[in-house]
Amino acid sequence: MANASGLFNPVVPSVRRRFSPCTGIYRSGFWFSEGGSRGIVCSTTAHGEQKLSSSESRPPRLVSRGCKLVGCGSAVPSLQISNDDLSKIVDTNDEWISVRTGIRNRRILSGKDSLTDLAAEAAKKALEMANVDPNDVDLVLLCTSTPEDLFGSAPQIPKALGCKNNPLAYDITAACSGFVLGLVSAASYVRGGGFKNVLVIGADALSRYVDWTDRGSCILFGDAAGAVLVQACDPEEDGLFAFDLHSDGDGQRHLNATMKENEKDGELGTNGSLLGLLPNGSSYSCIQMNGKEVFRFAVRVVPHSIELALEKAGLTGSNIDWLLLHQANQRIIDAVATRLKLPSERVISNLANYGNTSAASIPLALDEAVRSGKVQNGHTIATAGFGAGLTWGSAIIRWG
Known part of the structure; x- marks a missing residue:
């Protein structure tokens, strides 16, 4: 199962209520402060990860657009x-x-x-x-x-x-x-x-x-x-x-319209391919x-x-x-x-x-x-x- 609930950096799970320039972002990619003002803080260090050296570290980036x-x-x-x-x-x-x-x-x-x-x-x-x-x-x-x-x-x-x-x-x-x-x-x-x-x-x-x-x-x-x-x-x-x-x-088996190979017609496939040598034309099935x-x-x-x-x-x-x-x-x-x-x-x-x-x-x-x-x-x-x-x-x- 895949999960992508972060806009910029989904590995950062930190949720903070007050603005701080070093705060991790929501997993949703959005940060909210009290009083209604909003901003996004992108941090390159997730909780539990080893911190980078000073020469490798990057400062958090505030995205000020809504x-x-x-x-x-x-x-x-x-x-x-x-x-x-x-x-x-x-x-x-x-x-x-x-x-x-x-x-x-x-x-x-x-x-x-x-x-x-x-x-x-x-x-x-x-x-x-x-x-x-x-x-x-x-x-x-x-x-x-x-x-x-x-x-x-x-x-x-x-x-x-x-x-x-x-x-x-x-x-x-x-x-x-x-x-x-x-x-x-x-x-x-x-x-x-x-x-x-x-x-x-x-x-x-x-x-x-x-x-x-x-x-x-x-x-x-x-x-x-x-x-x-x-x-x-x-x-x-x-x-x-x-x-x-x-x-x-x-869950794909419960709802799909998969690709299927068309039936071959005569010596040539429906897309002009030689029978048995090149793949025949294909199309999508009806919704299943x-x-x-x-x-x-x-x-x-x-x-x-x-x-x-x-x-x-x-x-x-x-x-x-x-x-x-x-x-x-x-x-x-x-x-x-x-x-x-x-x-x-x-x-x-x-x-x-x-x-x-x-x-x-x-x-x-x-x-x-x-x-x-x-x-x-x-x-x-x-x-x-x-x-x-x-x-x-x-x-x-x-x-x-």
Whole structure:
């Protein structure tokens, strides 16, 4: 099991309440002082390690920048598939689906629709809300497991936005945990790399990898894109308080879409290879999922991860204005809220309308909540993603 819950130096477990230039950092990468001021202290010596000689030692480094979420946007395909529509394809019905998942509709890419276009539209809306020009974007992180190019789709986003400064853009592949990882990565670039404006986009089209004859999985997934703009700010305005990230490869057997070799056709393989001499072409299988095991995994690890992140931030559940989880299953969302003792009126959910949109689900729900006035500037949000890999992670953030 891998664990990466530190932003700069995860081996330093020291937690201190008062500022000191020689203090170790939180395992989350963030340090908090009393009175609300914040800073990050990176120390090269962990507890229990042998100290370096004076010639080898390095002084602690204070990173005085904060980062905040200042804009959001989303986009969904026009084609809507209802539970009743699915009942014409597989043996199911609206009641069976809604009771077990909370889903009633989902949006699906069709025809000439492009996931990249959805991602660019969501990013454009985020920039407009933040009143930031595309040419001021320093970095684009596209969190997706379904790129439209094997080598990644992210560079197409700044192209579509008309960015003239050629900002770096790359994909992050972590399925339904991708957006949370994107937020933490954006914070790293802002705090440690001097970047000012980072677009974090969650976009997935899992419908392209669904077996539409499997009623256990085809009812779950939809397509969408959501984006936020993470912007550098003064430390006292910092809006990413703490995080907790994990992975467990043993759980991959419960949720995957593995690569398989295509069947050979005649004397030549489907990619033109000579039969028996060169590898044949390959593709990815449809999504394979053990729903019961994934459910057990989520209700076990997600609340614990949020509790760890809250502890690192020096906060409790009573400090949370909103709980925003990856929109996978309403029963999972309800179970986590119950564990954290959060009432339903403080839980954000739009699962019924869109289904599981993987990396897009958190920013899509956030965008709707912000634009409806539900989430307001200064609100504290506990968010968590979980899914294939298996991966999971949480972050405590403040909007605006």
